[in-house]
Amino acid sequence: MTRETRVMLEYADDPAQKTLEGYRENGGYQALEKALREMSPDQVTAEVETSGLRGRGGAGFPTGRKWRFVPKTDKPKYLAVNADESEPGTCKDRQIMERDPHQLIEGSLLSCYAFGAKTAYIYVRGEYPHSIKALEDAIDEARAANLLGDKILGTDFCCDVWVHPGAGAYICGEETALLTSLEGNRGYPRIRPPFPAVEGLWHCPTIVNNVETIACVTHIIKRGGEWFSKLGCEGSTGTRLFCVSGHVKRPGVYEFECGKFTLRELIEGFCGGTLSGRPLKGVMPGGSSMPVLRADELDVTFDIESVQKAGSSLGSGAIMVFDDSVGAVGAAVNIAEFYSHESCGQCTPCREGSDWVRRMLLQFAAQDARDGDLDLLMDVTDKMDGTTICALAEALVWPVQSFVRKFRSEFEAAVRESAVGTATQ
Numbered sequence: 101m102t103r104e105t106r107v108m109l110e111y112a113d114d115p116a117q118k119t120l121e122g123y124r125e126n127g128g129y130q131a132l133e134k135a136l137r138e139m140s141p142d143q144v145t146a147e148v149e150t151s152g153l154r155g156r157g158g159a160g161f162p163t164g165r166k167w168r169f170v171p172k173t174d175k176p177k178y179l180a181v182n183a184d185e186s187e188p189g190t191c192k193d194r195q196i197m198e199r200d201p202h203q204l205i206e207g208s209l210l211s212c213y214a215f216g217a218k219t220a221y222i223y224v225r226g227e228y229p230h231s232i233k234a235l236e237d238a239i240d241e242a243r244a245a246n247l248l249g250d251k252i253l254g255t256d257f258c259c260d261v262w263v264h265p266g267a268g269a270y271i272c273g274e275e276t277a278l279l280t281s282l283e284g285n286r287g288y289p290r291i292r293p294p295f296p297a298v299e300g301l302w303h304c305p306t307i308v309n310n311v312e313t314i315a316c317v318t319h320i321i322k323r324g325g326e327w328f329s330k331l332g333c334e335g336s337t338g339t340r341l342f343c344v345s346g347h348v349k350r351p352g353v354y355e356f357e358c359g360k361f362t363l364r365e366l367i368e369g370f371c372g373g374t375l376s377g378r379p380l381k382g383v384m385p386g387g388s389s390m391p392v393l394r395a396d397e398l399d400v401t402f403d404i405e406s407v408q409k410a411g412s413s414l415g416s417g418a419i420m421v422f423d424d425s426v427g428a429v430g431a432a433v434n435i436a437e438f439y440s441h442e443s444c445g446q447c448t449p450c451r452e453g454s455d456w457v458r459r460m461l462l463q464f465a466a467q468d469a470r471d472g473d474l475d476l477l478m479d480v481t482d483k484m485d486g487t488t489i490c491a492l493a494e495a496l497v498w499p500v501q502s503f504v505r506k507f508r509s510e511f512e513a514a515v516r517e518s519a520v521g522t523a524t525q
């Protein structure tokens with residue numbers, strides 16, 4: 101049966117949890133005390149490795165392994181917490197920032213301690229004023245209580261956390277664009293390697309992790325990596341926040357252990373099925389940049405590996421549901437409009453290709469497409485895949501190609517209708 105397991109959201113419904121006093125009453129900052137007094141930085145990293153924690157920002161990279169890439173050097177090291185949360189359908193990080201901000205601050209301090217950073221920046225989506233305010237208030241309280249700054253809790257550990265608002269560009273959620281933006285420049289992604297862990301902010305080692313990833317670190321150190329690894333399933337340990345949106349009776353942000361139920365059980369059972377009562381048509385299980393699954397493909401166990409085998413991804417945890425009132429061509433147009441608008445324009449295949457794709461799809465929608473246009477569309481998208489600096493191009497290509505492959509008859513019908521329209525003119 102699908103049910104929630106609340107770890108990160110355990111106290112989220114209590115308004116006092118936002119304050120330092122309320123957070124401490126529920127065991128807050130015990131993990132930091134424990135780490136600073138009883139654990140070496142290496143032991144903190146080892147605990148995160150034991151937990152099996154994988155990044156919650158989209159790619160699912162193992163967090164402990166990423167931290168191990170930080171070179172042993174005298175250069176300053178940084179943590180950049182990715183709170184840009186711009187992927188359509190994704191609204192989970194704000195639950196942490198607005199309802200339980202201290203767990204993010206505590207996780208940031210623990211992470212900095214683990215890989216030797218003295219500064220953490222939380223790069224928050226500019227359209228999230230409530231998140232920015234909640235974090236700034238929590239940081240002020242923590243600083244006044246010597247949980248931030250010099251000689252934290254009387255130890256030799258010194259660390260500060262700063263909030264940096266973004267300015268509304270989707271691309272600044274891409275980790276290297278985020279760093280360029282933090283440095284005060286236009287948010288252009290950078291070619292990798294070098295990866296940020298080796299050369300990030302101001303050419304210094306920088307770890308970029310998502311808000312939810314860092315929040316998990318707090319619980320891993322508090323309750324142990326072993327405990328975390330037993331939640332969920334192999335390859336998808338712990339709990340994850342999922343944002344269910346679209347045509348369901350019970351949309352919302354929920355916290356689940358992966359591997360315990362199927363996508364169908366989640367949508368038709370836990371979320372009550374479609375709001376309209378109409379048949380389900382499809383689901384994008386990981387945000388708008390991931391391939392769509394058709395209604396007949398939802399009997400897949402809900403974890404990273406199983407959803408990958410089914411041809412999609414859990415991505416950023418945004419589950420977008422639509423019933424059969426949605427046309428595949430229109431959905432593809434929507435996606436292409438968004439990503440072509442957000443392309444930063446550095447790479448030709450993305451800058452030109454995304455606009456080509458958008459305009460071609462608009463022709464399908466306007467029943468102004470010709471024989472061969474579907475092949476041309478697939479050809480253009482193929483040429484965008486894997487030929488660009490960052491993955492924004494794929495964020496357009498994968499869902500658009502999946503809509504064509506899975507609902508091909510609707511695109512073919514648009515071509516046929518176009519021919520009828522031309523003949524009667």
Ligand SMILES: Cc1cc2nc3c(=O)[nH]c(=O)nc-3n(C[C@H](O)[C@H](O)[C@H](O)COP(=O)(O)O)c2cc1C
Pocket residue numbers: 154155156157158159160161182183184185186187270271272273274275276308309310311313314490491492495
């Ligand atoms: C175009 C684009 C947008 C992205 N937007 C976000 C975002 O808003 N938030 C986020 O955490 N990761 C985002 N990512 C993923 C980050 O680049 C990076 O993988 C992530 O922050 C790493 O953190 P994690 O290891 O904790 O998942 C985006 C990636 C791309 C290609």
Ligand code: SF4
Pocket residue numbers: 271288289442443444445446447448450451488489490491492493
């Ligand atoms: S893929 Fe697109 S968004 Fe990414 S760097 Fe190239 S042009 Fe910019």
